[in-house]
Amino acid sequence: MNSEILRTNVESYKKLVELLKSEGFEMMVDLTVVDWFRKKEPRFEVIVQFLSVSSNERKTIKVFVNDDDLTIPSISDIYPSANFYEREAFDMFGIIFTDHPDLTRILMPDDWQGHPLRKNYGSGRIPVQFKNAPRVDQ
Amino acid sequence: MKEDTRKSKLKFKFDLWATNSEENGWNISSTDEGSQKMLEEESEKQIKIQTGTDVIDDFILEEDTTDDERMIVNMGPQHPSTHGVLRLQAELEGEVVRRVKPVIGYLHTGMEKTGEELNYFQGPTNTTRMDYLSPLFNELVFSLTTEKLIGIDVPDRAKTIRILMTELNRVSSHLVALATGGMDIGALSMMIFGFRERELILNFFEKTTGLRMNHNYIRPGGVAADLPDGWQSDVEEILKIIPEKLKDYDDMLLDNPIWRGRLENIGILTTEECFAYGVTGPSLRASGHSWDLRKSQPYSGIENYDFDVPVLDEGDVFARWRIKVLEIFESLKIVEQALNQMPKGPYKIQDKKITPPPRKRIDESMEALIHHFKIYTEGFKVPEGDAYVAIESPRGELGCYIVSDGSSKPYRMHVRGPSFCNLQALPVIMTDSPIADAVAAIASLDPVIGDVDR
Numbered sequence: 001m002n003s004e005i006l007r008t009n010v011e012s013y014k015k016l017v018e019l020l021k022s023e024g025f026e027m028m029v030d031l032t033v034v035d036w037f038r039k040k041e042p043r044f045e046v047i048v049q050f051l052s053v054s055s056n057e058r059k060t061i062k063v064f065v066n067d068d069d070l071t072i073p074s075i076s077d078i079y080p081s082a083n084f085y086e087r088e089a090f091d092m093f094g095i096i097f098t099d100h101p102d103l104t105r106i107l108m109p110d111d112w113q114g115h116p117l118r119k120n121y122g123s124g125r126i127p128v129q130f131k132n133a134p135r136v137d138q
Numbered sequence: 139m140k141e142d143t144r145k146s147k148l149k150f151k152f153d154l155w156a157t158n159s160e161e162n163g164w165n166i167s168s169t170d171e172g173s174q175k176m177l178e179e180e181s182e183k184q185i186k187i188q189t190g191t192d193v194i195d196d197f198i199l200e201e202d203t204t205d206d207e208r209m210i211v212n213m214g215p216q217h218p219s220t221h222g223v224l225r226l227q228a229e230l231e232g233e234v235v236r237r238v239k240p241v242i243g244y245l246h247t248g249m250e251k252t253g254e255e256l257n258y259f260q261g262p263t264n265t266t267r268m269d270y271l272s273p274l275f276n277e278l279v280f281s282l283t284t285e286k287l288i289g290i291d292v293p294d295r296a297k298t299i300r301i302l303m304t305e306l307n308r309v310s311s312h313l314v315a316l317a318t319g320g321m322d323i324g325a326l327s328m329m330i331f332g333f334r335e336r337e338l339i340l341n342f343f344e345k346t347t348g349l350r351m352n353h354n355y356i357r358p359g360g361v362a363a364d365l366p367d368g369w370q371s372d373v374e375e376i377l378k379i380i381p382e383k384l385k386d387y388d389d390m391l392l393d394n395p396i397w398r399g400r401l402e403n404i405g406i407l408t409t410e411e412c413f414a415y416g417v418t419g420p421s422l423r424a425s426g427h428s429w430d431l432r433k434s435q436p437y438s439g440i441e442n443y444d445f446d447v448p449v450l451d452e453g454d455v456f457a458r459w460r461i462k463v464l465e466i467f468e469s470l471k472i473v474e475q476a477l478n479q480m481p482k483g484p485y486k487i488q489d490k491k492i493t494p495p496p497r498k499r500i501d502e503s504m505e506a507l508i509h510h511f512k513i514y515t516e517g518f519k520v521p522e523g524d525a526y527v528a529i530e531s532p533r534g535e536l537g538c539y540i541v542s543d544g545s546s547k548p549y550r551m552h553v554r555g556p557s558f559c560n561l562q563a564l565p566v567i568m569t570d571s572p573i574a575d576a577v578a579a580i581a582s583l584d585p586v587i588g589d590v591d592r
Contacts, residue, residue, distance in 0.1 A: 107591055
């Protein structure tokens with residue numbers, strides 16, 4: 001099923017979410033971030049999926065986050081289900097959700113450095129034995 | 139002298155060979171150019187938050203409490219009744235849970251990051267390992283999203299095979315939920331029974347896909363292989379045996395006063411709470427709201443099948459147990475229709491860009507070999523765009539969001555796991571209930587930690 005895509009900016013994002021809630025979109029089903037590293041300006045795009053159970057409709061909000069502060073208002077007071085998703089987005093991308101009740105790392109360990117799903121975060125390699133074999137001149 | 143030249147020649151050779159190595163071992167963070175630099179530029183407070191050193195942990199007892207009975211207890215991550223590695227921080231007053239916070243991430247393996255490095259052809263191998271009790275649903279949702287991005291439609295036989303396999307998978311997943319749920323409450327025979335019946339279905343899966351779990355069977359463009367010879371008799375056997383056994387479960391549990399006493403009026407979730415916390419699937423239907431994506435937003439041709447969506451109004455643990463039993467009957471109805479209406483024809487899309495040639499052709503044709511090699515090494519290109527597709531997994535809405543940049547690998551692959559979202563309702567159903575009931579409540583939500591942590 002295709003969902004209607006609404007593009008907005010950080011300032012009017014929360015108002016739009018409140019409007020959707022009043023329009024009868026009962027559920028916020030998904031919140032995720034796309035990192036457009038060196039492809040788009042600004043860099044991070046937050047994508048939120050809404051579902052209306054009563055009218056069987058889907059809507060998607062896409063909003064770009066400003067590069068200088070990476071801050072966007074939290075919607076977990078409107079939709080409590082956003083809580084874990086915003087924590088995940090913070091953990092994986094470092095987006096800061098203001099007024100979130102408990103913005104801590106959720107999947108990575110608390111003392112982890114960096115945000116793994118950013119495009120400039122290396123996926124890491126483990127040396128394979130034959131490649132690390134002693135060199136001939138040693 | 140001779141030795142030296144030989145050595146330097148060899149050295150040159152080996153340096154070419156190991157292009158990625160540096161003088162002292164491996165530079166693991168060679169592509170990680172921004173993440174550390176970015177931290178230096180931020181203010182001190184943000185560094186603390188970003189590095190996680192400023193942990194906002196409010197889960198401590200109030201200092202002025204005089205109540206000796208209150209304490210913080212960790213349940214898990216290694217605890218048999220938390221269904222995997224779920225950790226619960228619970229504030230107990232005697233034996234009653236007053237506050238609870240689920241702590242997850244112990245099974246986080248970075249599958250979304252891995253998904254960005256595998257091409258669309260390899261993608262199901264990765265997603266199938268997320269929700270390990272219903273792997274075929276994960277493959278299906280990934281394949282459907284990819285197919286939506288390319289804009290193709292799979293043949294009828296592939297659709298029917300997909301429905302047949304996923305509905306059987308729903309039965310096996312619900313059987314595990316019933317089994318482990320029974321085990322947590324002390325009905326150990328239920329555990330044995332559930333796993334015994336699941337074995338029938340897993341044997342059929344093994345025959346069809348080659349594996350009991352993590353099948354990698356449903357792929358973009360169709361399914362990996364046709365159904366094996368004699369599959370009808372296997373499915374007929376499943377259709378014959380499982381309803382009989384379900385009747386046994388009912389005889390054992392439905393009017394059992396201990397079972398009902400343990401489960402009724404425990405862990406109640408109302409419809410509004412389900413909406414607020416994004417709870418979908420059987421838990422929502424047990425709270426009195428009829429919502430099933432198979433009916434409302436059908437996928438893979440499931441609108442052509444005749445089945446009902448069971449709904450219960452109580453919203454307690456008993457209703458969530460009962461609804462899974464009823465759903466097994468409905469899924470078996472769909473399986474029976476798929477068995478009778480299985481169309482003939484190809485089980486993969488006949489598009490040379492997406493489908494590799496059949497194995498037999500490789501032996502006789504050089505072009506087929508090249509074609510096979512190209513698809514398996516490079517994959518196929520997917521047009522730019524993004525798509526979100528949701529299907530009804532045994533735990534609720536399973537969504538997949540893929541952003542494509544036109545290459546053969548997803549630019550971003552995100553899976554909306556139902557367990558992740560359903561887990562947020564855990565504090566609601568556990569608060570102010572005894573620990574023994576809390577255990578029953580966790581089992582009734584049926585979280586799969588592989589799906590939660592991804």
